[in-house]
Structures are given as structure tokens and as C-alpha cells.
Amino acid sequence: MFEKKTGNTPIPADDLQRTLTLARPDADRDGSDQAASRSLPHIGLVGDTYTITVSGQDTAGRFCVIDMHIPPGGGPPPHRHDFEETFILLEGELEATFRGQKSVVRAGETINVPSNAPHQFHNASSQPVRLLCVCSPAGLDEFFLQVGIPVATRTTPPPQLDAKQQAAFMEKAKALAPKYRTEFLAKA
Numbered sequence: 001m002f003e004k005k006t007g008n009t010p011i012p013a014d015d016l017q018r019t020l021t022l023a024r025p026d027a028d029r030d031g032s033d034q035a036a037s038r039s040l041p042h043i044g045l046v047g048d049t050y051t052i053t054v055s056g057q058d059t060a061g062r063f064c065v066i067d068m069h070i071p072p073g074g075g076p077p078p079h080r081h082d083f084e085e086t087f088i089l090l091e092g093e094l095e096a097t098f099r100g101q102k103s104v105v106r107a108g109e110t111i112n113v114p115s116n117a118p119h120q121f122h123n124a125s126s127q128p129v130r131l132l133c134v135c136s137p138a139g140l141d142e143f144f145l146q147v148g149i150p151v152a153t154r155t156t157p158p159p160q161l162d163a164k165q166q167a168a169f170m171e172k173a174k175a176l177a178p179k180y181r182t183e184f185l186a187k188a
Contacts (some may be wrong), residue, residue: 047073068129095126
């Protein structure tokens with residue numbers, strides 16, 4: 001819980017080493033704006049496409065923001081992790097499972113998954129879903145960069161994996177998950 005500090009602790013000076021982060025997930029960088037001159041990573045993972053719009057590196061590890069494109073039938077397997085995760089639905093509708101309870105989450109709604117809680121989300125509709133995922137502290141962005149496959153745009157589907165590639169992907173994800181405070185589960 002947020003605690004009010006007693007006394008007048010001064011606000012630290014502005015850290016001029018940190019810069020403004022401006023993310024344009026649907027546009028290529030043209031270099032005309034210094035804050036937007038970097039390319040955003042678009043990552044194919046579990047059939048979804050995730051674009052890291054604000055990385056942990058941008059926020060000194062405080063949080064990250066991931067723009068998620070979830071096609072019909074998409075979504076990650078059941079899992080839990082030692083960080084907070086908030087989902088803001090921009091388009092479409094998801095089925096979210098939290099500690100075994102299913103809920104439908106629609107565009108304009110927000111859910112927060114407390115750290116360590118089993119959860120999963122799934123696009124059970126016939127339309128793609130777009131949502132923003134905010135994780136605090138950051139780390140999920142780095143995990144996705146390690147296990148995902150780079151793709152061209154925010155909505156480019158990842159390549160289909162054959163059985164051997166899928167098995168190799170799962171082994172890699174399971175091996176890296178503890179480093180990123182994540183655990184895969186049999187059920188949410």
C-alpha cells in the first residue's frame with residue numbers, strides 16, 4: 001500500500017540522461033523526430049504479435065508497455081509471474097482466466113493481475129484483439145525478446161512452427177522463464 005512519507009523529502013533532480021520515449025507502433029521511423037528515431041521490436045510469440053513500445057531500459061526498469069495483437073484463438077498458456085501485469089483492451093474482447101475464474105473483458109476495460117497469481121487470456125472471438133500490457137517492474141519485455149521471433153509489423157503473424165520447432169521453442173521458454181520470474185502452469 002502507498003505510504004505517505006513524513007517530512008519534506010525533496011524531489012530528486014531531473015535525470016538528464018533519461019529521454020522522452022515516443023512509440024509509434026504502426027509507423028516506421030523516418031528519423032525526423034529524435035525521440036521517435038528508434039525502431040520498435042515486433043515479436044511473434046505463441047501465435048500472437050507483441051510490440052514493445054516502452055522497454056524497461058526506457059524506464060530504468062520501473063515498468064514496460066507491450067502493445068499486443070491477439071488473433072482469434074490466440075493468447076498465452078496458463079502462467080504466473082512475480083510482477084504486476086495490467087491489461088487495457090483497446091479493440092475486441094478476451095476471455096481472461098484468473099485463479100480458475102473466467103471473465104470476459106471488452107474494449108475499454110482494464111484488468112490488473114496481481115503478482116504471483118495464476119492467469120491466462122484467450123481470444124475466443126472471431127476478430128483480432130488489441131491490448132496494452134503494462135508490467136511493473138519491467139522484465140517481460142526482455143523475456144519476449146529472448147524467446148520470440150522478430151516479425152515485420154505490429155500485426156504480422158509469427159511463422160508457423162513445425163513440431164520440432166515448437167518443442168525447441170518450449171524448451172527455450174521453460175529454461176529462460178525462471179530468469180524472468182515466470183512459471184508456466186497446467187491451468188490458470
